[in-house]
Each structure stands twice: as structure tokens, then as C-alpha cells.
Amino acid sequence: MKNRVRLERVITAMATAIVLVLTIASCGRPGGSGSALSGDEAERVYVKPGEYDEFYAFVSGGFSGQLSVYGLPSGRLFKVIPVFSVDAEKSYGFNEETKPMLNTSHGFIPWDDAHHPELSQTNGETDGRWCFINGNNTPRVARIDLTTFETAEILEIPNSGGNHSSPFATENTEYIVAGTRFGVPYPQKDVAIASYAENFKGMLSFISVHPETGHMEVAFQVLLPAFDYDLAHAGKGKSHGWTFFTTYNTELKNTLLEVYASQNDKDFIAAIDWKKAEEYIKQGKFHEIPANYAHNVYDEQSHLATSEMKDKVKVLIPSECPGLVYFMPTPKSPHGVDVDPTGEYIVGNGKLSADLSVHSFTKMLAAIKSEAYETVVEGIPVLKYEATLAGVVEKPGLGPLHTEFDGRGNAYTTFFISSEVVKWKLGTWEVLDRAPCYYSVGHLMIPGGDTRNPDGKYLVALNKITKDRFLPTGPELTQSAQLYDISGDKMKLLLDFPTIGEPHYAQGILASKIVPKSKKFYPLEGNTHPYRSMGEKDTRVERDGKVVHVYMSMIRSHFSPDNIEGIQVGDQVYFHVTNLEQDWDTPHGFAVMGANNAELLVMPGQTETLLWQPKAVGVYPFYCTDFCSALHQEMQGYLRVSAVGAEVPLKWSMGENIVE
Amino acid sequence: MKHIPRLVMLAGALALLALFVWPMWKIVLYAPQYPTGVEMHIWINKIGGKEPGVLQNVNILNHYVGMKFIEPDAIPELQYFQYVILFMVALGCLAALVNRGRFFLAWAVLMSLLAIAGLYDFYLWEYDYGHSLSDLAPIKIPGASFQPPLLGYKDILNFTAVSLPHVAGYFAGAGILLAYLAWWLKRKLTTSVA
């Protein structure tokens, strides 16, 4: 009997899918990009040699764990910022200074899955100060400083099973959030997986961001049922003070989720009143519970990261805090939850639904006031679906995932299955235009398109699959971004460009908000690294048992010292290399033969440290790896390694021979 | 009316104090890799630049062709010239106090001679830096000189060097002219009264 019901359901679903595909096909989807191009695209994306792009795009690397920086409209790649994954090129996670950045309660973690870049905001607009990004696998959030384009801070999230609905800042970056995608036992314990519904929980974290330093702290967590918390967005304008999270697996299943977590007609959007949470915290209505999580900060003066373990966290329980959380039923496993620039409309992108449901913030408040509850789950009121619904965009496409806005009353939604972007009107819910994506678009990005003030000129579709779009590179192909001009009535495809890793999500910002603040070098006089060399006169070699500290400097085009003798097999040699340059774009590199870690790439005014452990006697060269000058190839030196206990004294020189 | 010449003289003397506020001269090096130029500033008592690090960057560029490092501590003019200027300011004030035309003229002529001597000294210094090249220079170009221009533009290898007065240089020049003007006004005043 039960099986027959399921069979009927499957047949109905298939029929619906066929009807939908036919409907879309009849809307006249172009067969290829050729017919959609009109001729002036090259001109629209051409940025003359030596000129700047209008926008920065910060594109996540997904499973690469990094954050890439592109220019728009050209699609040129400028930098890959290492965040959650080690990067031997920049020595990130390899040199002694940045190793603590990747410390967690599980020890050193060299990789993560970085999904959602989020620019800091002031008054609901991007301010160009920081970019946050979440690490999914070992739950973390990172802050990237946009004066240096370097990772400045990483905070681990306790009581989380996978940090997907993150970071999504509030209007003045009061908080970024971190909702767990996977329910986990709370507190972690050894229980049967089948006891999911009983023992597992879902935790949403609010991370405060210091308005001056940007330093992050887990301000409080909200304990919720073990749904899967998928994505989030903060309210803005009238809805400032609330943050919305989508859920799936409200079925509370722990196996074959693709079937079992797709059964409920509606899942929820969780609306959190974080201003109310602040009141409850102030009233002391929280539980302070033991936790173990790392907080890693990189200091720009000492060029050193430190990792500190935190041992407790404040948890709010909704049944004890009335008015803190409400659930808004939303059809079929909603993926993105997107708030329009006015803060009134909350779009639930029900990824298995044929329609797109939009909630009204005003109606949500009214429903709360009149207690229009359908039911109450673990002390959390579930509002009536009709009571909060503003409208439905009917049959816009298949598999809606994400929506952004152009600030002119239009919304743009990506459809993964039907591989397209659909433009529709807020309020009338009519579909205005559709543009194909090549292929299988996930997120989309309009610069400022999730803020109060979008720059609605370009739209970037972030595609998971490229198949035949670029020259083939064996089984593994690039993923891609596609740039559309959205300034007119119709969307126009301008450009395809390849990306690093998976371009999961992106943020865009006017270049003028960042360019003037971009640092050119680190002032040497401000360097507080304990092993710095302030000039060549400072350079030296010191032995402390088996540990040798080399205080080395680099300047065009030599190292000081560049001849070192008296090192012995089995020593731990720390090269503390300071770049004495004080000019724009004058990095030097440092590589030494047989290093088991990486090179160093030292910016002007910076000190970095490489650990080297010689295993055999001999004379080993080291050299500069960054083509720094006309005499770059001459920037080299030698290190003599003798047997343990050898009589060779510890000596060093530059410009003259070591005399025995 | 009758105080104008001595006030002009006073202004001329005090204009020299600008030398302690702004650089007197600048040498700017332009090359493709230096789109905004490397701008070195010469003060009455130090050598600096438009940005921190300029002197080091100039020295790095110069060392390829074996030019000497510019070390401000090793340039005696930077030590004593400021006292000469302070003395001249005092002398100019005294001239204004005494209020004699020929004192104004004497001060102006003395200052002019000092300025010419200063420029000549600057030329010799440039000549020395441009010509005394190390035998160990990594890049040797037979017959080439790297002497920057005294005033104006000059192409040196891949660089265009520009040498021009900076703010305080103009002030000092104006100060001398004011002293001549004071002398001329004073003379005109006395002859018309007589």
C-alpha cells in the first residue's frame, strides 16, 4: 500500500516535469549562445591595456578552499587568496607565521570547502573593508582584509556539523551567521545514527564583528531541531534585526536524503529576531556550555598568526525565549533565501518546487501579532503559509536556487535544472525575460545584488558544468562564470570565463570603494616580528642547541647573509627572512634545496620563516624565486652542512669569504 | 608708505624660513616600471622623498650601474648649510631694522652669491655621483654618465630624469628678488623725497 502511494507520487512528479519542460521549450529557448549574441559584446567587456575594471568580483573557489579576485567586465583573474587551503606558492600554511591560521579543535587542517564570500556592509551597502567566507567541512568562517587582500582571521564554529548557511552579514556587519547544514548530536556523543530525531540538533550561530578591528566572536548560538540549514540572508531596511535561514530535511532523516528528505510539501524558512536574542542575552537567559574551538588571528605588524582555543559558548533555547524564532512554511526544500533591497520580500527558492514563493515581511509581522500559527514545533511557532505569502512566481523554470536584485524592482533567479536565469518583477510576479546558462547555474551575483543598493549593471552566473564551452583539458574541466549585461529590458550574455575550483558564490563591488585603500607595502619600521632584521647590519645566525635561527634580509639583488657555514645534519634551521624593500610591487622569494615544505614569498617590509632540516652533509644553494630585478638570477647563496659534532664554526658573511 | 621697503626686505629674509618647511629641490625619475615616478626631495638639511623609501629605491636603482649610495649623513652641506641660512635670515632682519638701502642690496647680492655657490655645489655633487662609478658595477656602459640635469629634463638609460626647484626653492628665489625690490623701492623713495 505504502509502495503504491510512492509509485503514484513518482508518476505525478514525472508528469509535472514533462509538462514543465514542454512549457519552457515552447517559450523559445535559443538553441545556442550564437543566436543570443548581438555583436557588440567584445566591446562591452574590453578593458584597454593599462586600464582598470569597473568592479571587483570576489569569487569563491568552492572545493579549492580559496577566494579568487576578478575584474568585471573583463573577467581577468588578479589574485587567488589562500583562505582555508594551504598554498605552497605563498607559503600559506607552510611558513611558521601562517600555520596557526589553519589550527582547529581537530588540529591542523590543510583544506576546506569555501562557499559564500560576503562583503562587509555599512548601512546596508558594501563598504569594501572585509570579505568574509565560510568553510563548510570543518565549520569555520574567515575574514579577509581588503587593504592587504590577505586572510586576517579564522574562527571555528562549535556545535556545528557543516557550515553552509554562512556568513551573510547584517546591515552594519553587526553579525555574520553560521548555520549548520548537518544535524549533529548535541552535545556530541556516541549514539546510534538511527536516533537522529531524538538526539540530533541544528545550531545557528551569530558571530559578532568588531566595528573597528573586524575581530570575530561567537556571540550566541540558537538551538534548533536537526533540520538541514541550507542558506541564509539578513533582513535589511524594515526587516533589519532579523536573519532568515532556509531548511530542508524537516523530515529529520539520516539516510537516503535525496528521497526521504524530499517528502514534505513544505519545509521552513526560520526567521530569527536577533535583536530579541540580544535582549535575552542581556537578561542572562542563555546557557553557557563547554565547547572547544579555535580562534586564529593574523597580525599585520608582527606578520604572525596566533591561535587561541576557546572553551565556552552561549546558547539560547527557543522554548525558553518566546519570540526569538518563527518558522515560515516554504514549498519543497528551499535552497537560497533572498531579501529584496527594500527588506519587504523574502524569496524562498524551493529547489524541488515548480513555483517560487515570496514571503512578505509586513505580513510575517502581522501573522506573528495575530498568532496565525499552524502548529508549534519544539516551542517554535510555525506561521500559516498563506498568512505570510506575498505572491508566487508561477512556473518560472525548474530547480530555482538563488535570487538577486537589480534595485529597479526586478529579481533574477537561477534555475539549476533548466540551466537559466529568469528575470521577474517584484510585486506583479510576472516573468520578464530568461537567459540560458552554460551549464547548470548555481549562484548568481549582481554587484551589491543582495544589499540595499545594488549596482544593477552586470549579472554573473556561476556555472557548475562547462562540457563543450572551452578547450578540453581531459576528464577534469574548468567551471565557469558568465557575465550578462542587465542594464536593458533583456539580459544579454557578454562573456564566459573560467574560474578556479568551483565558483560557488561571488560578491561584486565598485572598484572605487577598494582601490584607494589597497596597501602598497608594509612599512619596515612598523615590523614587530620577533625575528625581523631591520637592515643588513641586523642579520646574523644564532645557534641554540639543535635549533639555528638565521636572521636573513633580502633586497635587490642579494641575501644577507648569503654564505653560511657551521650548520649540522639534524639541525632545525629557521630562516627568518625579511624583505627590506620599501617600494610597490617588490616581493622576493626564498627557496632552499631539499625543503620539505614550500618556498617563501615575502612582501616588502614583511618577515616570513621557513623551517629547514638538513639530512645529509653537503653545500646547499638557496635563491630568490620571484623575478625581482635585472640581477634576480644572481640573488642566491650557499649553506654548508657538516656532520654532527663537526669542528666547522658557525659563521656567515655577505660580500666576502668566510675565513676558517 | 615709508615703511614699505623695509617690510619688503623683512618678507624677503623671512621667506628663507620656508627652507625648513618644504624641500628646496626635487629630482624625479620616470620609467615604464615607475608610472608615478620616483621623486627624491632635497631639503636644506636632509634628503627625502615623496613617499617613504624613495632614497632606498633610488640607491637600489643606482647600484646597478655602480653609483655611490646617497647617504645624507655623509654630505657635510646638509649639516652646516641650515646655519648659514639662519644667519642670513637674522642678517636680513637686521638690515630691515637698520633700514638702509645699501644694506638691502648687500644682503641680496650676498644671497645671490650663496645661491649660485649652492647650485654649483649641487652640480659638483651630481657630477660626482654621475661619474664616480664603482669598478664592480654589475652593468657597465662605456662612456655613459649618469649625472642628472641641473635644471630640466634628461634621458639617462631607461629613465627620464627631471630636476626642478621644489616649493622652498621658489620661496628662497622670491626672497632674494624681494631684497632687490626693497633696495629699488628704498632708492626710489629717497630720490623722490630729495
Ligand SMILES: [Cu+2]
Ligand atoms: Cu629577488
